[in-house]
Amino acid sequence: MPKTKPSAAKDFISGGVGGVCTVVAGHPLDTIKVRLQTMPVPKPGEAPLFKGTFDCAMKTVRKEGFFGLYKGMAAPITGVAPIFAICFLGFGIGKRLQQKHPDEELSYPQLFKAGMLAGVFTTVIMAPGERIKCLLQIQQEASVADRKYKGPVDCAKKIYREGGIRSVYRGTFATLLRDVPATGMYFTSYEWLQRVLTPAGGDRSDMSIGRTIVAGGVAGIFNWAVAIPPDVLKSRLQTAPHGAFPNGIRDVAKVILREEGIMSLYKGFTPIMLRAFPANAACFLGYEVTLKFLNYAVPSL
């Protein structure tokens, strides 16, 4: 008999709590990342809008106040909780599909496959959620009245009016390209570190706060090491004016490589990596604590 009953409902709820923790811990650096990735290319002799992560943070706080860094958070908070809920649910399903019995320890390639399935599951809401989030994050007008999009619902309505459901789902393939391998990496590295850091004779399923923070933070870094280049392409595609890239991600890749070079595929590297550790340590901690609580309070769920 397994020590606790694995369940889709527990994975879903705990994943949702993990998602909320991720956003609260990581949104300011996510805003900086999107602004660096999408700032206009400076003309010859012109200074770039932001010189780097710190400059972008300082200019944003000076111009828009501290909460400028939290711009666009309503969309991820409402979007990310279900995304992470579905992600952890998908990972649980992916694991159970490969297990012969609930106690069977999966190999790393099997964990990777379960993670990739989770990446496919999340894209249905991740793609439109990211499109809305990126469009809101790049607005730099200080007053709401001057902004094109007043909030996530207004943004969703306007992009739908502009180009229908295709516009809302612009960047779906790019999102799959980013999240399928990255999510495989995410869960495999988390599980690997949990196993490696469990002391000899200890039990991996006994939660340890320190181990979870390290494994979760490093899993976030591994996730983004794979995800950054497709993420740059995705952000550009999702924030471009209607009709700018008729062939989608292929056109974006061609233009970026021709005009800005291969290194531009790593734009936003510093804020991404600075955010990755705390945001994902918070995520897995939120997930594990909630799961432990549910196993204690409603073991039969």
Ligand SMILES: CC(=O)O[C@H](CC(=O)[O-])C[N+](C)(C)C
């Ligand atoms: C792109 C993204 O949401 O990555 C998640 C980690 C993070 O830093 O937000 C991981 N995952 C795609 C598995 C949800």
